[in-house]
Amino acid sequence: xxxxxxxxxxxxxxNSRLTDGYSLIIHFSENNxxxxxxxxxxxxxxxxxxEEVSENCYYISEAGRGERSSSRSNRVKxxxxxxxxAEDVKELHRKLKKVKGFTGVLSSDVRVNxxxxxxxxxxxxxxxxxxxxxxPSVKLAAEKDVIIEVSLSKFLRxxxxxxxxxxxxxxxxxxxxxxFRTPFxxxxxxxxxxxxxxxxxxxxxxxxxxxxxxxxxxRLRWDKVMELNRKTGERIYRRLLDPNYIMDGxxxxxxxxxx
Amino acid sequence: MRGLPPALRRKRRYVxxxxxxxxxxxxxxxxxxxxxxxxxxxxxxxxxxxxxxxxYGNLGLKLEVFDGKKGIVRCSRDxxxxxxxxxxxxxxxxxxxxxxxxxxxxxTIKGCMRFLRTSDPKTSEQ
Numbered sequence: 001x002x003x004x005x006x007x008x009x010x011x012x013x014x015n016s017r018l019t020d021g022y023s024l025i026i027h028f029s030e031n032n033x034x035x036x037x038x039x040x041x042x043x044x045x046x047x048x049x050x051e052e053v054s055e056n057c058y059y060i061s062e063a064g065r066g067e068r069s070s071s072r073s074n075r076v077k078x079x080x081x082x083x084x085x086a087e088d089v090k091e092l093h094r095k096l097k098k099v100k101g102f103t104g105v106l107s108s109d110v111r112v113n114x115x116x117x118x119x120x121x122x123x124x125x126x127x128x129x130x131x132x133x134x135x136p137s138v139k140l141a142a143e144k145d146v147i148i149e150v151s152l153s154k155f156l157r158x159x160x161x162x163x164x165x166x167x168x169x170x171x172x173x174x175x176x177x178x179x180f181r182t183p184f185x186x187x188x189x190x191x192x193x194x195x196x197x198x199x200x201x202x203x204x205x206x207x208x209x210x211x212x213x214x215x216x217x218x219r220l221r222w223d224k225v226m227e228l229n230r231k232t233g234e235r236i237y238r239r240l241l242d243p244n245y246i247m248d249g250x251x252x253x254x255x256x257x258x259x
Numbered sequence: 260m261r262g263l264p265p266a267l268r269r270k271r272r273y274v275x276x277x278x279x280x281x282x283x284x285x286x287x288x289x290x291x292x293x294x295x296x297x298x299x300x301x302x303x304x305x306x307x308x309x310x311x312x313x314x315y316g317n318l319g320l321k322l323e324v325f326d327g328k329k330g331i332v333r334c335s336r337d338x339x340x341x342x343x344x345x346x347x348x349x350x351x352x353x354x355x356x357x358x359x360x361x362x363x364x365x366x367t368i369k370g371c372m373r374f375l376r377t378s379d380p381k382t383s384e385q
Contacts, residue, residue: 156350160309194279194358197347201361205347208340 024237028083028104028126056080056101057241079240083126089115096121102240104149110134117146127151127189129158129166133173142182147232150174151189152202171209178220183232269319270336275363275374276346277329280355293327298353303332306345318342323368329375331368339364 057079082099085106086092092105092112102123105116108130114137116122124147125133133148141148150170155163177184186206190196197205203226210220238245244252262268278294300322307316319335320342334342349359363374 152347155348163310194350194356196358198360201343201347204340204343204361208344211340 024241025078026081026102026236026240027078028081028106030083030085077241084116084122086112086116088112092116092119106131108132110137113137114140117141117144122146124149124185127154127187129154129162135176138173138176138182139180142180145183147236148173148177148182148184149187149189150177150184150206151187152197152205153189153191153195156195167209174206174210174225175220178225178228181228183235184229185232185236186229271319271333271366272336272339273323273365273368273371274332274334274339274342274346274361275329275365275371276332276359276361278327278352279358279360294352294355294357295327296322296325296330299325299330302349302352303345306348310345310348311341318345324372324375329362331371331375 057077059077079102081102081104083104083106084092084095084099086095087107087109089112092107092115096103096119099121103121104124104126105113105122106126106128107113107116108128110132113125113131113133116125117137117140125131125141127149128151138148140146150173154166158166174184176182186202188196188202206225207222210222210225235248242251246252278299303320307318307320310316311318318338318341319333321333322330323333324331332342332346343361346359346361349357351357363371365371365374
C-alpha cells in the first residue's frame, strides 16, 4: 500500500477523527498528479461538491467508514503541490526548472537542502528519516522565508536506537528553529493513510518532545512553538486558498465596481 | 482500614482511544477480525518500555475498557502526554496495520465513556 507521495497537513482544526482534524492536505507529487486512487479515499466530482473548487484544489472524502463516509465533515481539502527529489545539486537545478506552484524539496543531502533554501521557487523543505539540516541552513531559511517541515511519520517508520536519534535531532532542530524564528510546520508527513493522526494528537506528541528537555534554563516554551507553527500554517493556508491574498501584509480588501 | 484522603491519593487520567483499520484491511494477515486486548497491551507495553525504559516507563497503565476497536487506558495524571506519545507510535498489532487515535482525556471513567459513545468529533476533548 506504499504510495509515492508525501502528504502533509496543517494542524488547524480541532477534531478527533483521523482526517477530520485537517483543514488541508497538501499532496506533493513529482508528476503533479491528482490524489492517487485508494480504497480509503474517494474523490468528489464537481457534481457532488456544492462548493467551488479551484484548479489545484479539490475535495476527497474518507471511504470505508460506513455511515460517515458521505457526511460533509468527512471531506478533506486537497491541494496539489510539486515535489522535487534530488540527491545532488545538479539534479535539483534540473528538476526545479520544470516545476511550478507550491514546491517542496525532499533530499537527504545537507548541501542540496541548503541550495534549495536559496532557490526562489522552493517553498518548503520536506522532512524524512534521512533529512539533514545544519545550523547555517536553518538561519538561511529564516532569511529567505523558506518553510521547514517537521513531521511525525518519520518516527513511525523506525524503531529503537534510530528513533532515539531522530527524537534528539528533532528536539535540537526545534531549538534552532525557535532561535532564528524560522517558519516551520508540524505535520504528519504521511505517505499512507495509517500514518495520519488527528491534529491534537500530533500537538501532544511534539509538546511531550519539547517539554521533556533536560536543560531547565534554556527550556523551550510550548506555547511559543505553537504560536510560530500556527502563524506559518495560516500563511500557507491563505497563500494557497485565499484569492484576496497577494503577499504578507498585502491583500485585496474590497473591489469597487465601476460606475 | 480507611482509604487515603483525597490529597494523598494517586491522581489518574483516563485516555479514550480508537483503533482505526479500514474496510479493505479489516481482516489482518492472520485472518483475525477483532483485536484482542492482550495483543494491544503487549504492543503498548513494548513501545512504553522501549521509549522510556523500565524506571521511567511506570505510567500507571491499566486497560479499563476495550471492545476490539475502542477502549480506555488509565494512567497517572502527569504522564498523559507520555501515554499519548506511546499510543501514537503504535503502527501494527500482531501483524495487522493500524492507526491508534486518541479521542479524549478525562478524570473519570464515566466522563471518558462519552468519547467512546459519540461519533461527533466536535464534542470530544481533542
